[in-house]
């Protein structure tokens with residue numbers, strides 16, 4: 001398939017692009033390369049004959065026209081977004097611009113492309129990739145289904161909820177063949193070191209305090225990024241237009257339990273042994289855990305019911321918590337150059353050097 005991926009230099013995007021290119025799809029990766037976009041995350045993929053990259057803002061209609069005309073895509077997979085909740089609290093406007101305005105611009109660019117190139121809607125799909133945070137926060141029991149009413153709390157989740165509504169409006173009003181997916185917390189290789197899991201790994205390795213917000217009792221459902229990429233491809237290939245699919249890892253954990261578990265895996269991988277955290281300096285990475293001020297409006301619990309995608313499309317996550325978290329830790333241990341460049345700020349130079357026109 002010819003697939004236009006937005007945000008393909010981000011964490012989920014780069015893992016998805018790697019999989020699509022390996023499976024022989026023609027991919028045009030459109031990314032604005034904001035702070036979390038990093039072409040180094042694509043490595044060798046950058047040289048594959050079935051892959052192209054363009055540094056483009058999805059809000060730029062002229063550049064998007066060129067991109068659509070060049071690729072003549074059969075599908076758009078829309079992953080470009082500002083994604084970090086804490087940043088959305090510090091500066092919400094960028095989230096409105098990228099996530100809401102950006103999505104509407106892309107929907108319009110897709111609609112214009114279908115009309116200009118006389119592409120029948122049956123020969124096109126627009127996959128809008130979203131989050132479970134649009135559904136709000138759960139108590140101790142229950143899980144989000146595709147019909148759970150939206151109740152976003154943070155500026156980030158409000159911007160994604162808005163984008164989801166726009167995507168569905170373009171389906172019902174203009175007949176654009178839209179499918180929406182809502183996923184739980186992703187983790188794995190190439191995740192920007194602002195999210196919980198890479199923060200824990202890198203703080204542990206640097207000997208700094210490992211920050212746990214509040215009492216660490218908030219619950220998240222962890223999905224290995226490659227399982228998510230598989231789910232997105234399954235939805236693109238076999239999902240029904242106009243539908244929504246929830247994608248969860250089936251791996252709920254309280255933050256503090258997750259952080260302790262990561263520390264015990266790090267003890268094994270780095271120190272070569274299981275050690276009991278005792279608060280003694282240097283014994284276990286868990287001794288570095290520090291409870292810090294809570295995130296304002298911190299959602300208590302997310303849990304996803306993935307029955308629909310499992311039953312209708314036959315998708316199941318392949319990674320359990322042990323294999324997924326261990327792979328992730330091993331990846332960060334082996335790929336210090338990737339994250340050190342981010343911590344030093346030098347990855348920006350690499351981004352500029354590698355960008356090229358469509």
Ligand SMILES: Cc1cn([C@H]2C[C@H](O)[C@@H](COP(=O)(O)OP(=O)(O)O[C@H]3O[C@H](CO)[C@@H](O)[C@H](O)[C@H]3O)O2)c(=O)[nH]c1=O
Nearest residue numbers: 083084085131133184185194195196199211212213218255
């Ligand atoms: C960065 C950080 C986070 N936390 C807590 C806050 C959350 O309860 C949990 C996970 O935090 P984050 O890694 O920031 O992820 P979270 O806020 O759940 O949102 C993620 O998961 C969402 C899907 O649920 C995605 O849509 C978002 O783009 C993604 O950022 O860990 C800490 O306790 N300490 C930290 O240093």
